[in-house]
Amino acid sequence: MFAELLQYMLSGLTIGAIYALAGLGFSIIYNASHVINFAQGEFIMIGGMASATLTASGVPLPLAILIGCGGAMLVGVLVAKFAVERARNASTVTLIIITIGASIFLRGVAELVWGKDFKRLDAFSGETPIQLMGASMQPQSLWVVGCAAVLIVAIGLFFNRTLTGKAMLATSHNRLAAQLVGIDVKRVVLASFALSAALGAIGGAVVAPITFSYTEMGIMLGLKGFTAAVLGGLGHGPGAVAGGLIVGVAEALGAGYLSSAYKDAVAFVIILAVLLFMPNGLFGKRGTERV
Amino acid sequence: MRNRLLSTMAAMVGLALGAMAGTASAADPIKVGAIVSATGPASFLGDPEKKVLELYADRINQAGGVAGRPVQLTVYDDGGAADKAASFTKRLIESDKVDVIVGGTTTAATMAAVPLVERAEVPFISLAGAVVIVEPVKKWVFKTPHTDRMAAEKVMEDMKARGLTKLALISEDSGFGKSGREQTVAVAKERGIELVADETYGAKDTDVTAQLTKIRNNAAAQAVLVFGLGQGPAVVTKNYRQLGIALPLYQSHGVASKEFIRLAGGAAEGVRLPAAGLVVAAQLAAEDPQKKVVTEFTKVYEEAFSSEVSTFAGHAYDGLMIALDAVRRAGGTDKAKLRDAIEQTKGYVGTGGIVTMSPKDHMGLTLDAFHMVEVKQGDWALVK
Amino acid sequence: MQNILHGRLTGLLAMGAIIAVLPAFLPNNFYLDVAILAGFNAVVCVGLNLLIGYAGQISLGHAGFFGIGAYASGVLAGTYGWPPVLALLAGAVFVGLLAFVVAKPILRLKGHYLAMATLGIGIIVSIVLRTESGLTGGPDGMTVEPFRIFGVELYGERVWYWVVGALLFAVVWLSLNLIDSPMGRALRAVHGSEVAAEVVGVDTARFKVLVFVLSAVFASVAGSLFAHYAGLITPAKADFFKSIELVTMVVFGGMASTFGAVVGAVVLTLLPQLLTMFQDYQQIVLGAILMATMVFMPKGLLPTLAALIPARRRA
Numbered sequence: 001m002f003a004e005l006l007q008y009m010l011s012g013l014t015i016g017a018i019y020a021l022a023g024l025g026f027s028i029i030y031n032a033s034h035v036i037n038f039a040q041g042e043f044i045m046i047g048g049m050a051s052a053t054l055t056a057s058g059v060p061l062p063l064a065i066l067i068g069c070g071g072a073m074l075v076g077v078l079v080a081k082f083a084v085e086r087a088r089n090a091s092t093v094t095l096i097i098i099t100i101g102a103s104i105f106l107r108g109v110a111e112l113v114w115g116k117d118f119k120r121l122d123a124f125s126g127e128t129p130i131q132l133m134g135a136s137m138q139p140q141s142l143w144v145v146g147c148a149a150v151l152i153v154a155i156g157l158f159f160n161r162t163l164t165g166k167a168m169l170a171t172s173h174n175r176l177a178a179q180l181v182g183i184d185v186k187r188v189v190l191a192s193f194a195l196s197a198a199l200g201a202i203g204g205a206v207v208a209p210i211t212f213s214y215t216e217m218g219i220m221l222g223l224k225g226f227t228a229a230v231l232g233g234l235g236h237g238p239g240a241v242a243g244g245l246i247v248g249v250a251e252a253l254g255a256g257y258l259s260s261a262y263k264d265a266v267a268f269v270i271i272l273a274v275l276l277f278m279p280n281g282l283f284g285k286r287g288t289e290r291v
Numbered sequence: 292m293r294n295r296l297l298s299t300m301a302a303m304v305g306l307a308l309g310a311m312a313g314t315a316s317a318a319d320p321i322k323v324g325a326i327v328s329a330t331g332p333a334s335f336l337g338d339p340e341k342k343v344l345e346l347y348a349d350r351i352n353q354a355g356g357v358a359g360r361p362v363q364l365t366v367y368d369d370g371g372a373a374d375k376a377a378s379f380t381k382r383l384i385e386s387d388k389v390d391v392i393v394g395g396t397t398t399a400a401t402m403a404a405v406p407l408v409e410r411a412e413v414p415f416i417s418l419a420g421a422v423v424i425v426e427p428v429k430k431w432v433f434k435t436p437h438t439d440r441m442a443a444e445k446v447m448e449d450m451k452a453r454g455l456t457k458l459a460l461i462s463e464d465s466g467f468g469k470s471g472r473e474q475t476v477a478v479a480k481e482r483g484i485e486l487v488a489d490e491t492y493g494a495k496d497t498d499v500t501a502q503l504t505k506i507r508n509n510a511a512a513q514a515v516l517v518f519g520l521g522q523g524p525a526v527v528t529k530n531y532r533q534l535g536i537a538l539p540l541y542q543s544h545g546v547a548s549k550e551f552i553r554l555a556g557g558a559a560e561g562v563r564l565p566a567a568g569l570v571v572a573a574q575l576a577a578e579d580p581q582k583k584v585v586t587e588f589t590k591v592y593e594e595a596f597s598s599e600v601s602t603f604a605g606h607a608y609d610g611l612m613i614a615l616d617a618v619r620r621a622g623g624t625d626k627a628k629l630r631d632a633i634e635q636t637k638g639y640v641g642t643g644g645i646v647t648m649s650p651k652d653h654m655g656l657t658l659d660a661f662h663m664v665e666v667k668q669g670d671w672a673l674v675k
Numbered sequence: 676m677q678n679i680l681h682g683r684l685t686g687l688l689a690m691g692a693i694i695a696v697l698p699a700f701l702p703n704n705f706y707l708d709v710a711i712l713a714g715f716n717a718v719v720c721v722g723l724n725l726l727i728g729y730a731g732q733i734s735l736g737h738a739g740f741f742g743i744g745a746y747a748s749g750v751l752a753g754t755y756g757w758p759p760v761l762a763l764l765a766g767a768v769f770v771g772l773l774a775f776v777v778a779k780p781i782l783r784l785k786g787h788y789l790a791m792a793t794l795g796i797g798i799i800v801s802i803v804l805r806t807e808s809g810l811t812g813g814p815d816g817m818t819v820e821p822f823r824i825f826g827v828e829l830y831g832e833r834v835w836y837w838v839v840g841a842l843l844f845a846v847v848w849l850s851l852n853l854i855d856s857p858m859g860r861a862l863r864a865v866h867g868s869e870v871a872a873e874v875v876g877v878d879t880a881r882f883k884v885l886v887f888v889l890s891a892v893f894a895s896v897a898g899s900l901f902a903h904y905a906g907l908i909t910p911a912k913a914d915f916f917k918s919i920e921l922v923t924m925v926v927f928g929g930m931a932s933t934f935g936a937v938v939g940a941v942v943l944t945l946l947p948q949l950l951t952m953f954q955d956y957q958q959i960v961l962g963a964i965l966m967a968t969m970v971f972m973p974k975g976l977l978p979t980l981a982a983l984i985p986a987r988r989r990a
Binding site: 030036082083086087089090091092093094096097098100101102103104105106107108109111112223226227230234259261262264265268269271272275276279280281 | 727733780783784785786787788790791792794795796798799802803805806915919922923926927930955956957958959960961962963964965966969970973
């Protein structure tokens, strides 16, 4: 009984950690630019594909992840510069469509560069399962959860301790005021895309040994990341992390105790229920509309 | 104000139509249309299919075509969506006016195309697995791959031989998996195998430990069968080893590609599945009638694409060859004669087996066409 | 006022004329098929545009309503042998009620939270359709009986072209009237600023609910007829990607422009067929076109093109 529950929790936390990273990516960009970046999943894909294909051609793993990460950041900055920034004054929906266009474009390019087949990336530290009170987990799960935790803490420190981070935070609170005190808002937007892309790419690399990498791997992960960000309250970093873990665990429990076919529905039912009582997510601040 | 707008729009529509109409071409080619899922969740199958069709159309044309006529191939990618497959089928029939259609990578795509080809009376050779495609027999519809029913039979034959009678099933929620599940349930009843678990997983799931945990806790299970295709079965296999389940693991013919072994890695060791002779070409006995065909095909494919051959590539090869062979025998591309000629295919030695069709059998393969193979040291090994 | 009325009529008549003469230029049934699909998409988009463009409420779940309508027709008219018209109406009524029930709590949400909620509803619908295979045929979908009315069977692209053409004409006419009614002006106020609208005494909540229900019913009716026309319906028609596609059509063509929604639906239905000539570059080109259009014409195709026409001639 307990072993079963533990097994589900372990699976849930692993995948939840990736949702959390994706959700955090959504939140960072949202804070800086009020854009919902539907290409967030593609950053994950770039990280996963780059690390899998580069290691296959002999590049050492850490370097491969670094290259993937750099590539994703570059792509993120380009998307921000040439698509999002130019359409700054467009409506929310228009911006969403632009990022959707970007995600289709990136998938197309990835298909051309890497091909359509699934890529395998060896687990970072072997595949001997770790036994834990009757449940078992892949060592890679520890990598996923560990990396996510480190990144989340690092992001927290970055926003609260560094000048750049504080500038980005200030921009999210009040764009105009930030501009007035001399913060280069445009650069903040670019930085936010780069940061989110890096988060996504590292997430993609650590999760690749579990999920395999392929050009469409980002679609579902991105969608769940958005779900996580909204559940936690858009723009609320820790909220996105909590949201990701909740969605991951709910899915795993749903698959275990209810029905595996309805496991995706479980996550969305939870969100609808939460939004019904908390229209701004679990931790979101109540917005006031300016007339 | 609307006038200029209207003329702009009219010009756009005109341009669009012109582009869609495509180009007319050389004298009397044999027009072969194909719909494959070269992208999307079934690209694992459809991408090699597309490559093979293009490769062999080229090779045949370089060798002078069929009965002096070149082969003109039109391939559309349905991205794994049945409705797109239907729309492209219409396009092949109505706009490209093809003589024969090869394709429908997935069962869903095939079944979406079936009513259209039946109505338009165009011969159609499907590359998909489910038994519903040819049972009941449809006048214009044929298929090259082995059915899911045959896979279930082959697996249970092997189980019996090992003295196992209680099977746990985990199937994919895709069309292939659902049909496979139905056939497994039916065949199990006939063969006296008891199904003790019946789980499903999503085609895109990255973790199925929850379902496998249930199977692990089921004391009655003696063997596990996975029915799915693409990366899903590889995920199941990895999770299976992760949970340390020691029961024999069977897969369906939906993973008969080196891709599967590569993806699942060490976890694939010991997995058994029914597959066409193609994947074990080198291990076939010298007197096996398929030996020559599969060895040759493997060589050509691997030289052209420097990747390993899969049975799906073979299905496309068989489909194209059966169609062109029928053109030769029918003495042209009259659709009714072509259909009859396909139905009269007899003793065609292909990558999937020896095909002898009849008015009652539009696939023409027997259970002998399947070989039980086991993954050993990262390669397929014939189970003797 | 006279001018607005005039423009509205011209547009409607022009669209009617295009629908009427188009078949003469379509060489075969495949082209008609594309035109019919564009028509079905346009019907849904015109409704969705009322919601997005005028009421300022985003929905990422409208394919769910389309799917319910389609499956209502498939299941009721097929499995249970209902007359297709009755099945269509039952689907529309059910969708209307469903939309009405969820509208109140959901439309309280703002912006991206609303997007998330509608997306969730749409996904739940598509999961149910995919999973309840006993009723719906599962991921492979189900075949649908032909549409029969008064003993006549609607069959073939020619016939369906006129059915869809007429439906589109009616839906556009209805929307134009709605937009120009007092309620329509209230709707535009909602988009401008909800608080301001409420201050001047517009019951924004009621209007938003009404438009939400109306657009859902449009989608359901289009779904029902589509199912009969195609003879096959799969859960993919109800899923998240279809919803996104619909919203993209509306925004691409031009938000808050009924004809823009029609143009968006037509262009984006045509585009994938055109792009087959790019082979492996299809996706790249599609993504690039979407991005470029939205970056350089943030208001959408039709309003941007219309603005190019000198203002003098517009009067």
